[in-house]
Amino acid sequence: MSDQTLPETEAPGIRQARPGRLTSLLHGSETLRGLSLLSPTLLFMSIMILLPFAILLVMSFWTPVGFEFDTTPTLNNYREAMERPIYGALLERSLRMSGIATVATVILCYPMAYYVAFHVHRNKMMWIVLMTLPFWTSYLLRVFAWKVVLGYEGVINSALISVGVIEKPLEFLLYSQSAVIITLAHAWAAFAILPLYVSLEKIDRSLLEAATDLGDGPVMRFLRVTLPLSLPGVISASLLIFIPTTGDYITPALLGGPDGAMIGNLIQKQFGPINDWPMGATLSIILMLAIAFICAVFILLTLFVRKRIS
């Protein structure tokens, strides 16, 4: 090539700022930079989540003695939780009810999110805001609203009676598992619509055209392209609803009655009227493990199914 050399560019009189050691250290390592950006959140998270969790975990090995604790570690609480059927039954019921509520919410919200993502072309944000409008009121108010709707002399019963479909009010509407499921499915809808909308909105329209071009009608196209590509949204929506609803205690307390009580109610009672904090802690840990297990199975299953459809 050429034997040309670049002239020395160092101009006299211009002082170059030397980077400090910390700055060069931060610029050198991407991981370190990432961590330092994360650190405020990380610090907050570790104090506010890990610490209470640690306390809960430690406490679950204690025994209550009057108003004090016997701090010798023991597995008695766990043994009791396994042996007394009430705990298992309540846990199973909670998981089942919030499972049904989760499936119902995702199935009901998917068409809404789909509609806004694919068929609304202007003011999409307004549609999303309108859909989340009911969630601007407090959770408690929404639960009470459902109490009014489902009640013995509530909206549904009075309407059905005045039309003449039924003669006596339907009693199963309120204070039942179905009441809790209906309320949960509505109360958490916003948490399903948003992730579903985001994942559907992200799908490249030319992929749908390509599927059509390659011979798929609307149904096959949905099953082979739209659904698999929106699976991340379905998974996150499901988890976002399933996890908090399993431990919910407000809705079952207000609408569930004796049949609709969930594990959250029991945990709350352990820390409240029953005053057995170690047992409450044990149940919380068991609930957490159960949820973690189910979520892991769910995620693996969806990934497997996704592989199979495609």
Add this chain to the structure above:
Amino acid sequence: MTEDAFISIRKVDKHFGKVQAIDSVSIEIGHGEFFSLLGSSGCGKTTLLRMLAGFEAPTGGEIFIDGQPMSDVPPHMRPVNMVFQNYAIFPHLNVRDNIAYGLRKQRLSRNRRHDLVEEMLELIKLPGFGDRRANELSGGQRQRIALARALILRPKVLLLDEPLGALDKQLREQMQLELRALQRTVGITFVFVTHDQEEALTLSDRIAVMSQGRVLQLDTPSGLYETPHNREVASFIGTMNFFDAKVSGVNGARVEVEAAGLGRINAPARDRRYVEGESVQIAIRPEKLELTADAPLDSGISVQGSLENAAYLGERSHFFVKLDGLDQPVAVSAQNREGATIGTDATGPVWLNWSEASVVVLTSD
């Protein structure tokens, strides 16, 4: 052409609200032809292609493919397949499943399907790529997968929407050759949309130059380049020198014009009628002009000017010559052969020469 036209676009209109995207376009495309729609963005070429695919419905007119009217045929039932501008490779599928996507309807055995895909991978020179995921592919590879995915269905027509636009220059030129070879191998009619005139000239059997929803000229590549019908086509394809002129005499196959800067010159009439006194434009390609230092013997087809500017481009040089009576200098392109009389360092008076056959007369329609 009408009798054996494979694709027949008849008086097709398309409105988007008040915007007329396609204005009464009629095109006939033959079987096995490599046909290009060429134009700048917004000229309607992509809209026309999407109407062939069925993604847009014509507002008026009818499209026939292989004799069948297409207006009631939904896109997934049409005998056409498309290669999309961004390739539209399914990100959740691997290469094999992408290519086999459209085979579902044919209910083939697992083995047969596998063989077809392998055959396709051979054809696009990507054997052994079946298990790769879409995000592990380069632009050129994605482009080939998109081609294979469409070709495996043996469509009657393959539609290509600027498929080479996203590739870098070298890869694009390589893909152009491969695409042309592929089209000859499979013998399928290709309809190709591009804004790149060089690409259209290289690939196509025939080209429709479009502007504002209408076809300006439909011709072979050399026809478009050598004898453009109007100024828009002439300036869109290659570079061109234009001279305002007036017809001063019509003489059978020749027309005599009085052109600004060139004087009274002759040009071939090319089967068109001219009226004496009619305003026209004269066009001459830069490479059809020749520069000499001395006056040539035949003074009828040369004019003196002064060399204003020159640029050396490696294989060729560009010269800009100022002529009396013209504001714009005339561009001349010359191959850098040994013994060229005029170098890029030359200045001063030069002679501009051309042959009568290279003069094109453009009417102002």
